Amino acid sequence: MRRFAILLLVMAVVGMVCGKAAAGDTLAEVKKKGVLVAGVKDSLPPFGYVDEKTRQIIGYDVDFVKAIADKLGVKLELKPVTSASRMPQLIEGNIDIIAATMTKTPERAQQIDFSVMYFFTGQKFLVKKGTVKTLADLEGKKIGTAKGSTSEQNVAKAIPTATILSFDDYPQAFLALQQGKVAAVTTDESILAGMRGKAPNRDDYEIPDIQISDEPYGLGMRKGDKAFVDFVNATLIEMEQTGKAAEIFTKWFGPDTTTPLKRNFTITADK
Ligand code: GLU
Numbered sequence: 001m002r003r004f005a006i007l008l009l010v011m012a013v014v015g016m017v018c019g020k021a022a023a024g025d026t027l028a029e030v031k032k033k034g035v036l037v038a039g040v041k042d043s044l045p046p047f048g049y050v051d052e053k054t055r056q057i058i059g060y061d062v063d064f065v066k067a068i069a070d071k072l073g074v075k076l077e078l079k080p081v082t083s084a085s086r087m088p089q090l091i092e093g094n095i096d097i098i099a100a101t102m103t104k105t106p107e108r109a110q111q112i113d114f115s116v117m118y119f120f121t122g123q124k125f126l127v128k129k130g131t132v133k134t135l136a137d138l139e140g141k142k143i144g145t146a147k148g149s150t151s152e153q154n155v156a157k158a159i160p161t162a163t164i165l166s167f168d169d170y171p172q173a174f175l176a177l178q179q180g181k182v183a184a185v186t187t188d189e190s191i192l193a194g195m196r197g198k199a200p201n202r203d204d205y206e207i208p209d210i211q212i213s214d215e216p217y218g219l220g221m222r223k224g225d226k227a228f229v230d231f232v233n234a235t236l237i238e239m240e241q242t243g244k245a246a247e248i249f250t251k252w253f254g255p256d257t258t259t260p261l262k263r264n265f266t267i268t269a270d271k
Contacts, residue, residue, distance in 0.1 A: 026096050026221065026228040027072075034074050038065040039081035039095035043171050045194040046252040046259055047101050048078075060252040061099040064118055064219065064236070067244065068097070071235050082169050084148030087112060090220055097232070098220030101191060103150045113225060114218030115232045118245070120265035123154050123213040125184040126177065126192040129206045132184060138162055141183035144173030150215065151187040158212040170195060177205075188215045190253070190261060197258030216271065233269070240267035 030036050040061050041048035048059040057078045069076035079095050086098045090112060104114040125132060125143075132138060140161045145151045147166040156164055165182055167173045173185040174195045185192065189207060196202050219236075221229050239245040245267055253261040265271075 024225065026225050027231050028227070030072060030074055030096055030228075035077050036065065036069040036072060036074050037077045037079060037094075037096045038062075038069075039086050039089050039098045039100055040065070040078050041082075041100045041169075042078075042080035043169060044101060044191055045198050046257070047191070047194065048080075048099070049194075060119070060248060061101065063248045063251070064239075065097060065099045067239055067248075068232055068235050072231075082148065083146045084168075086148075086220065090222060093222075096221075096228075100220075101188065102217060102220055103188075103215045104218035105150060108220075111223060112220045113223050113229050114220060115229065116236055116267060116269060117216040117218055117265065117271040118236055118267055119190070119217040121188045121190040121215045121217070121261075122211040123151055123187060123215055124189040124192060124207050124209075124211050125186045126174070126196060126205055126207055127184045128177070129204055132208050132210070135159060135210055135212075138184055142181065144176045144182040144185045145187055146170050146173065149187060150213065154213045155186045174199075186212075190259070193259040193261065202258075216265075236267050237269060 040057055042057050043049055046059050047061045048057055051058045062078065066076050081089050081095070081098065081100050086100050086102060087108065089095045090098050104117065125138065135158065138159050142163045142165055143155055144165045144167060145155060146169050152164060152166050155162065165176065170185065170187055170191055173182065176182045177185050192207050196205050196207065199205065219232055221232065246263060249263050253259055
């Protein structure tokens, strides 16, 4: 009995020293420490990227976790993640939530929990203008994408004859396209539009109307972290009802931006 008590004490101290949040109650932990640590992309406009003037990470994903931190009355800390690192970072307790262009999939949902959908897009291709009209034009070609993404898996299925080059993140894949090392970059249309929109020679590139998947984004949380998942979902649904979610969409994808997109979704409890 005494040995068991000592073991428990040692485990508690180790847990505290490592600063890892127990998977069970992130909501209580975040309130206690006064800060929400979010894993975000730092080079994917307009979701998460470094603002040239302020050197702060800003974007659509950032605005959503900011709203959640505000509702909790805590500060927001942003930690850059990649497509491949975001789940391990969450599971290891280095971040409290993933807000990083992440698609909800059944495979991922075996390891983490997702919020309701807060953005919807689909996978397409970014190519040099006039080079690709149909999927057949990409047969046997080299195509760039990012490690650990759904894009990597979807394109391998859609064009089995293509050679897939997986980079750490999409900007490196775009560089390869600019250098003629790949015939296309493939990922979510919203990300491709963001990269194209920021490129000085954006008119040399286009996103043909070829879609190979649907990509509903969710915020990622630790598995079984029910109180936190419920809080985040309630916040997202409230943001839809007050118009704040649509306002954030217009800020980053509205007609006056370099990435104008249609808002073809609403945030609801059942998606
Ligand atoms: N949304 C896709 C995914 O979650 C592609 C974008 C990304 O790599 O984050 O894998």
